[in-house]
Amino acid sequence: MKKISQTEENYLKAIFSVSESKGKAASTNEISKxxxxxxxxxxxxxxxxxxxGLIDYKKHKGVKLTEKGNQHATKLVRKHRLWEVFLxxxxxxxxxxVHDIAEELEHINSDELINRLDKYLDYPKFDPHGDPxxxxxxxxxxxxxxxxxELDLEKTGIVVGVQEHAPAFLEYLDRMKLGLGSSITILEKFDFDQSLRVKIEKKELTLTAKVAQNLFIQTKEK
Amino acid sequence: MKKISQTEENYLKAIFSVSESKGKAASTNEISKxxxxxxxxxxxxxxxxxxxGLIDYKKHKGVKLTEKGNQHATKLVRKHRLWEVFLxxxxxxxxxxVHDIAEELEHINSDELINRLDKYLDYPKFDPHGDPxxxxxxxxxxxxxxxxxELDLEKTGIVVGVQEHAPAFLEYLDRMKLGLGSSITILEKFDFDQSLRVKIEKKELTLTAKVAQNLFIQTKEK
DNA sequence: ATTAATTTTTAGGTTAGTCTAAAAATAAAA
DNA sequence: TTTTATTTTTAGACTAACCTAAAAATTAAT
Structure with missing residues (x-):
């Protein structure tokens, strides 16, 4: 078995994330972008x-990860997210x-290392952005x-993750004192721009639709 | 300022370690080996x-690190040894x-990361092998x-480092329960093969000249 | 169902980092 | 101080990973 280079690993990750989110084969152009x-x-x-043997490729038909490719990509995701927790x-x-640093750390090659790190961090199930x-x-x-x-009026939820990972968005959440575990109650919904009046812990504030569409929450009822 | 690749970093480290130990310019052949x-x-x-601008090079004259090259090499040593402490x-x-893993980790590029790691480890002055x-x-x-x-008969010293880093040697020390901090007293010196009869903590044992020539110790009388 | 637009592939070229074999320079020995 | 040995450099080639421009294939539109 030959080694998989960092460059190849980056392609595997890209294919993984594209074909996972799109639910099907990844096209040349999608990966290119x-x-x-x-x-x-x-x-x-x-x-x-x-x-x-890491992907299935037929000309003009896009690519899919093979079992082997999928395993490798999954391990990269595991490494990336564990390092983020560490950081x-x-x-x-x-x-x-943390993203850019984890992007480098994920290429470090040692199963022993990653499993010890996992243990050291007490086997976390989610990273700092709420990703599994x-x-x-x-x-x-x-x-x-x-x-x-999607949360109904007057219901309460707990922030468990973000969909958008752009630094600007994350910094915005920091400034709003919104993070994983924050409790949010919907006080009012404004139809004309889908903005929300909410209560976070003690304070009331307004969130735009963009924000509401990028925060994952969990509600009590299972 | 262009980036310094991992490959280039490996050369810088090699030049650093060769010209440091030899005390002068490093030759092509030395680095090659x-x-x-x-x-x-x-x-x-x-x-x-x-x-x-990382080294001074004149044909057939060997190379020396410039100030810039030396700084970069020193930072690599710093990163390598801090990661070893972490591991x-x-x-x-x-x-x-830990050596092979640290060899990869030392190429991770982030001053912020390394300085936070330093703090997290409480600013260690020496790595697990006793290297500064x-x-x-x-x-x-x-x-x-x-x-x-070099320690005199009947004198006592504390192990503070190793000269030889070969895994076999380190494993030997582990098996002998010899590590940084071990206290060693010279009981007897045998001229015919330079082996030593010593007392380590409670136990008496014999060490070969090879071992004695690769253990750094510190004595009370500074 | 052709034509037009888009996507994908091929062809040919570049750079970093490696190699071997041969030439040139330096160092050692006779 | 010549000859011999060693070290270092040059020359020429290769692979991985990129690029641009052009050709081919697919998809969309009239």
Missing amino acids: EIQISAASVTDMFKRLSEK VEKLNFDWGE IPDADGIFEIRSQILLS | EIQISAASVTDMFKRLSEK VEKLNFDWGE IPDADGIFEIRSQILLS
């Missing part, structure tokens, strides 16, 4: 990854600052969650 | 590092297992130390 590399180069890499929990980074962390067997814990924008 | 790459490739890289202290790795860790300004703490082989 995802990782900002020319479509021609992406085609090149598709051939190489296919050679290595936030142990080194006190803000949740908006696959366990050593690649199993993700599934959580019932809805978007804040 | 150190990192197991052909002399021709080393010459190539010397040209590139020279272009970037041993926090993740409970044995001291023989430069501070954020690149300053190494100097310690008065001698080799166990």
Whole structure:
């Protein structure tokens, strides 16, 4: 078995995230946009990854991860998210600052390392953004969650994750003192722009539709 | 300022360690042996590092790190050793297992990360092998130390480091329950093979000259 | 069902980092 | 001080990972 390079790993991650969110094969152009590399180069890499048995590739038909490719991509996600937990929990980074560093750390190659880190962090199930962390067997814990924008009037929910990961959004949440675990109650909904009047802990404030559509929450009733 | 690649970093480290131990310019062949790459490739890289102002290179004269190159190499040493402390202290790795992983981790690029890690580890001055860790300004703490082989009869010393880092040697020390902080008293010296009869904590045992020449110790009378 | 637009692939080129083999320079030995 | 040995450099080639421009295939639109 040959080694998988960092570059190849980045493609695997991109294919994983694109075909996971779209639910089907990832196209050359989608990957090209995802990782900002020319479509021609992406085609090149598709051939190489296919050679290595990491993806299924037929010309003009897009690509899908093979079992092997999927396992590897899942491990990368696991590493990335565990490192994020480490950076936030142990080194006190803000949740908006950790992505780029974890992007480098995820390529460190040692199963022993990652499993010890997992133990050291006490086997976290979710990262600082609320994204699930696959366990050593690649199993993700599934959580019932809805978007804040789908929560009914006068109901209360707990923030468990974010859909959008852009630093600007995360910094906004920090400024609003909104983080994982925050309790939000819908006081009023404004139809004309879908903005919401909400109560967070003690304070009342207004959230735009954009914000409400990017916050995952969990409600009491299962 | 262009980025310094991982490959280039490996050359800088090799040049640093060769010219530090030899006390002078590092030759093409020395670096070639150190990192197991052909002399021709080393010459190539010397040209590139020279272009970037990281080394001084004159044909057939060997190379020396510039101030800039030295700073970068020192930072790599700092990162490597801090990660080793992390792996041993926090993740409970044995001291023989950490080198390869730290070799990867040292290339992670973030001053913020390394300084927070330093703080998290409580600003250690020495790594698990007793090697000094430069501070954020690149300053190494100097310690008065001698080799166990130089210690006089009936004198006692404390193990503070190792000269040889080979896994086999470190595993041997583990098996002998010899580590940093162990107290050793010389009971007898055998001239014919330079072996030593010593007392370590409560037990008496014999150490070969090879072992005695690779253990750094510190004595009371500074 | 053609034509037009878009997507994907091919062709050909570049750079970093490696190699081997041969040439040139330096160092060691006779 | 010549000759011999060693070290270093040059020359020429290769692979991985990128690029642009053009060709081919697919998809969408008239």
